[in-house]
Amino acid sequence: MTDTLPPEPAAATLTSAPPAREGSSGRAVEWLAKLGPLIGLVFVFALFSVLVGERFYRTDNIRIILEQTVIIAVAALGMTLIIISGGIDLSVGSAIAVVTVVVAEMLNRGYGGPLSALGGIGSGAIMGLLIGVLITRLKLAPFIITLGAWGAYRGLARGIANEQSVNVQLDIIPAWMKGFLRLGSESKWMVFPSGVYVTLILAILMALVLRYTRFGRHVFAIGSNENTARLCGVHVDRTKILLYTLAGVMTGLAGLMSFSYITQGDPNGSAGTELDIIAAVVIGGASLSGGQGTILGTLTGAVFLTTIANGCTKMGWPNWVQLIATGAIIIVAAALDRLRHRRS
């Protein structure tokens, strides 16, 4: 068959299935479901705005919320990729700690801002690459490999840092690095610190990669059905290694942001962050069984988490309320997602 089959009307009439349902109502439901996390976020935001008042919705509080979101959000961009491919990465929190330590050590040894930043991002990439290689070579579940890496990378951070926080003189940290999550008085015109914009740009890039590149579609295909991907000539192992490396780059960036905020290498920091990151992706509508997930959803999920934390603090509610609320939201989000799939 070079081009087209000659038309064959008999074939069309042979199928006796009822005509497929056409209409706008189905599409509306689809859109509603897609925007579900966003609607939830708007609702929670409105709720706190009413409960707390102006202190909650004024610009400098929104800035705080976004600043607090950046680290989780950047790492969650990588995690989205991983979860869409049907994998998981439990080692992110430990890897972020490694990155902060690497950046701090490099600054202290006089490598300067740009090189130290690249070193941090590069160490993130290498840690991701290693996970990708182990998963594809040993053919073990990502959960197992990254559970191991969760411990090993934490150990690595402590080893590099010699079991202590790596303090860095504030004056050897370049201003642009310090400015990721802090808005200096001279740059008020930016409204938000640069980290927020970096996150947005990364998010847009990642969304474009997922939708408009072969690599992105292959990530979806692998997560949906690895055998199909193989059948269609997808280089499954190569794609997986690449995606874990790319996620590692995101982890590196998140680590860099984390360093810029705490201005020290903290080998014990970011413990448990991996679960917040996974939570952001899941609230955003990604499926842990793979093949599903969006960048917009992930960003929404990340902002959702910090909005709740911030709102609870502003209300003067104790931390345990916030923990319970966050936990409940994760479960509700996943349940709603399931409901939507059962409907369709």
Next chain:
Amino acid sequence: MTQSQTQNAVSLKMSGIRKRFGATIALDGVDLEVAGGEVLALVGENGAGKSTLMKTLAGVHAPDSGQMLLGDQGYLPRSPLDARHRGVAMIYQELSLAPHLSVMENILLGMEPMRGPLMRWGEIRRRTEDALRQVGRPDIRPDEIVGRLSIAEQQLVEIGRAVAVGCRVLVLDEPTSSLTQRDIALLFDLVRRLRSQGLAIIYISHFLEEVKAISDRFTVLRDGKSVGGGRTADVPADKIVSMMVGRDVKDLYPRSPRSPGPVLLELIDVTGRGGKPLSASLQLRAGEVVGIAGLVGAGRTELLQTIFGLRDVASGRIRVGTFNDRAGPSQRLAQGVGLLSEDRKTEGLALNLSIADNLTLSKMGPIVRPAQQDTESRRWIKELAVRCRSPWQPIGDLSGGNQQKIAIARLLHHDVDVLLLDEPTRGIDVGAKALIYQVIDRLAASGKAVLMVSSYLPELLGTCDRIAVMCRGVLGPARPVAETNEHRIMLEATGTHPELDVPHLRPQEQSR
């Protein structure tokens, strides 16, 4: 066997059953009757309402209206458990066993005889042995782990479970779809034995040969209505097909003039890793369709996978056009070879991705343009009359036939020259089958080469130019269809055991 089931024989009558899901009328007044000691075949295309009807019978769905009688009592099960208590058991296509538990734990699952909090293992074993004896397999050990049994044995365990609860109406939904011919023959023996014990048996199948072989009467469903039925022996198969489709199916297997060209694919004594295939030699020419027949497990799927590079070649050579090297799937695709998987769910399709992604997956440039994907998908959707809302609908929403059309469209879209089709019409309705036969014929006429594995012999004889038989990993010579027939193929497929001749595949004049 502790009690004779004959005394429990009971008839089942369903009349005027209606069921609607939202706007869709699934059942529109179905009548069905089956007596104890009788096998009723329920036939119809996919989507005709067979499974909805059986789920109504099994207590999964409640009918909107209509009446069901079990013996002379009204029957309206509230749940599958309720149905089971009343003696109605279903064996689904997808077996519902716990693979990690033993045979006896499975057979008495949910009704374990207890003494206080303790299981009465002796009693459990005794009842399991009874049930296994009744299904004719006393050799299966009660404490064997179910996951280690073959599919056929697992199916028997499931039937054994139905027998153990004292079922009186047994529904078998496409029970042979994953069985070898030999196991099919054994299953048929069992069905006949259960019939003689007074069970009322409803047998659902796509395969009319099976229906002819096993059933006493048949009922045809079409568009949610019962449109006909009768004594199976009195009605020829093509008449039944006409009832199913609602019109005469003539020229189901079209055959345009074909002129074989150069050899596109050559296998020279190919052995795969693990001995499947053991030895395969074949020349496939442009413009011809070659079929591979054989029993399940003969290594036919493995042969196609080896050619396509999904499995390693242990020895021998595969030549594709001018390419002589070993290659993986992506290289084979680049060389113009495509494989249609026999298993849409676990291999063929990414079910929660869109039609468009599934269709274009093998042929994506570094940058993917959704608008282009949309145009390309719409073209194939139109070309192959795929029923769907839009190219962006998850492919899992479509019926089996429409899914299969997209799986084939992927190869057409890739414009491969050699098509390896593994069971291309498995589990799809007659309409979609007819379309696929047309596609295959036009592919051959336009100079493509098709290598097709099928367990459905009429289909192979209808579409192929030559047929080779595979037996225990060895591929036999490809003979022109004119020089072979179903009987010969089955003899060759069963290898050294011509006595394993399967009754329902004997030439027509011998059956009934």
